[in-house]
Amino acid sequence: QVQLQESGPGLVKPSQTLSLTCAVSGDSISSGTHYWSWIRQPAGKGLEWIGRTYSSGSTKYNPSLRSRVTMSVDTSKNQFSLNLSSVTAADTAVYYCARMRGYVFDYWGQGALVTVSS
């Protein structure tokens, strides 16, 4: 069974960088079969795709966040990561990592709440 688990600080100060990691089990990132994405959801609001990465390290980001987002993959640890710089309160959200099958998200992590506050 494929499982994804987000980890990282739950509290980040304004202007700093939000960093999260997604550990994958039950599938191998290095197989190159899937893309791997980050999606976020502010409290009470809808879903926003942040970006995706691949085993080769290639990335594609949401244009609205592109200037602040960096994603990377570590195939040796079977995990991928998200960095979001210069955060503000508007970046407070539950952050999900997800596996992509084609253009859909078929497996999701449980989500990690990140609060931006001083």
Add this chain to the structure above:
Amino acid sequence: DIQMTQSPSTLSASVGDRVTITCRASENINYWLAWYQQKAGKAPKLLIYAASSLESGVPSRFSGSGSGTEFTLTISSLQPDDFATYYCQQYDRWTFGQGTKIEVK
């Protein structure tokens, strides 16, 4: 950018009701549309892909239809486990609709 508009935003229904949610795209997306169910505090769950293909393990009371710019998700007989928020999602930059919450009437 392709915009996705769901309606209604909230739907009040009873167990056993037939429920339909609509998702409209601002441009033709052929059949590149998926539907997800999200329960409070949980991650979304894929229900339908390619507009009408049922994801493995999803009950057959869920069905999807449409192509081009207008799509529907139908629950043929609403069950207690189906009270949740539903999102459509299209392939271009993986944009989601704003969600439809099904609540108890």
